[in-house]
Amino acid sequence: MGDAESERFVAACQAPVVEVVTKVDLAARSPDGLGVSVVTGAGLDALRARLAEAAFGRLLALGDVEPVVTRARHRAALERALGEVDAFYVAREQQVDAAAATHLRAAVGALDDLIGAVTPDDVLDRVFASFCVGK
Structure with missing residues (x-):
């Protein structure tokens, strides 16, 4: 997809979007945004954290809250x-x-x-x- 087409796609999405630049181990400069490399593992922890934040949002903020069993x-x-x-x-x-x-x-x-x-x-x-x- 071209940049304009990508921007329209992202704008039309109803769900949270995490934009990722792949193969950063081959790039001459650091990417703008979230860059990952499967070969070196660079950026994978940040990607996991960003995906968890996008998927679970507010629930992550409750991470320090002790669960309560009521029944x-x-x-x-x-x-x-x-x-x-x-x-x-x-x-x-x-x-x-x-x-x-x-x-x-x-x-x-x-x-x-x-x-x-x-x-x-x-x-x-x-x-x-x-x-x-x-x-």
């Missing part, structure tokens, strides 16, 4: 997840990989309960709960 069910799920993560680390230190995997899966399950994820087992349980099996 007992949420607190129980978080405590269960934390306990399973602790058990995961113990199992890993003892090199019991099967137990570590079980604890990690249980931690994920607790977090799924927290966010309300629906699993295939949940769907099957719901579908077959109303069926009469046998006589």
